[in-house]
Amino acid sequence: MENDAMLTTSPSTLENKPTGLKLFFTRLVQQRMLVLMSIPFVIWLIIFKYVPIWGWTIAFQDYQPGLKFSEQKWVGFKHFKILFTDETFSEQFLRAVRNTLAMSGINLILGFVTAITLALLLNEVKKMAFKRVVQTVSYLPHFISWVVAAGIIQTTLAPDGIINELLKWIGVIDKGQEYLFLGKAEWFWGIFGASSVWKDIGWNAIVYLAAISSIDPAQYEAAEMDGAGRLRRMWSITLPGIKPVIIVLLIMNIGYLMESGFEPQYLLGNGMNVDYSENIDIFVLKYGLQQFNFPLATAAGMFKTVVSFILLFAANNVAKRMGQDRLF
Known part of the structure; x- marks a missing residue:
């Protein structure tokens, strides 16, 4: 009888629940403190991220700084065509696109692999004092500005820097010789990748360490009782546990x-x-501020933003089709 009563009353209870706009405003009132806390961030987002989008109109004009908006000459996609077809600009722009994708790809691969590896290794450290020291040393460079970091890197890679001295000491190069690391163009991507790893590996590992801490310790205990070693526990428990992150x-x-x-x-x-x-x-920067070619620089920046949106939605859609966790 009690079950029958519950079945008869549950539909009316569901009907009384707010839906649509009523549900939205109900939750808005319930979470009003969070909404108030987010207002400064929303204001910042609108002022510094959305209002400047108005400047994209410059990419479709032969922009003249002294003229009003209504007096500007509209030229359509002229500057986008120049980026990809003009002999003067297209080679430099396509080279810049190549370098951007190459350095981003290197940073993406190295950043993920090194940060996940460091998080896995730190998770296996039992001595908390040693673990804290390693964490502090690894994420400290993140708080150094790139101006200071670049000075350290340049000093380290200089002809009389520690890297050249080390190579002489182990006999890779003869005394009196040295490598001009930043003078070798084809070495720059590797130097950039290594520098980014050194600067951000500890900071990036924090997210994975937080995800690892949420894994149920009983899983490790059960795996250890079944005879699984550390590598097996990493592969079968830790990595699947942080896979969504x-x-x-x-x-x-x-x-x-x-x-x-x-x-x-x-x-x-x-x-x-x-x-x-x-x-x-x-x-x-070079064409927009140094050479005052504002429309061309705006077109290049707009191209970068549009491609970034396409990549984001494409990656999210691929994850959705594969049944994986996604952003939206």
Whole structure:
């Protein structure tokens, strides 16, 4: 009888639940403190991220700084065509796109592999004092600005720097000789990748360590009782446990493939390695601010943003089709 009563009353209870806009405003009132806390961030987002989108109109104009908006000459996709077809600009722009994708890909692969590996290894460390020291040392470079980091890298890789001295000491090069690391254009991508790993490996590993801490310890105990070693526990328990976090971060990072950075390329780049160090951001700076070609620079920046959106949605859709965790 009690079960029958529950069955008869449950439909009316469901009907009384708010839906649609009523449910939205109900939750808004319930979570009003979170909404109030998010208002400053929303204001910042609108002012610094959405309002500047108005400047994209410059890409479709022969923009003249002294003229009003209504007096500008509209030229359609002229500047986009120049980026890809003009002999003067297309070669440099396509080279910048190549460098951007190459450095982003290197950073993506190395960043994921090294951060996950460090998190797995730290999870196996039993001495907490040693674990804390390693964590502190590994994520400390993240808080160093790229200006300081670039100075350290340049000093380390200088002809009289520690790397050349070490190579002489182990006999790789003869005394009186040295490598000009930042003078070899084809070496720049590797230097950038190694520098990014050194600077961000500890910081990136924090997310995976947090995900590992949520795994039920009983799974490790059961696997150990079954005779599974450390490598087997890593492969069968830890990696599957953090798989959703890995996939979500991978999707987000694929959306940033057109964002290889600005500071390291600008600070470590020079005339000898410009063919491999100049990315889209530096291309925009060079033609937008240094040569005052605002429409061309805006078109290049707009192209980068549109491609980033396409990559993000494509990666999310692939994850959805594969039945994996996704952003939306």
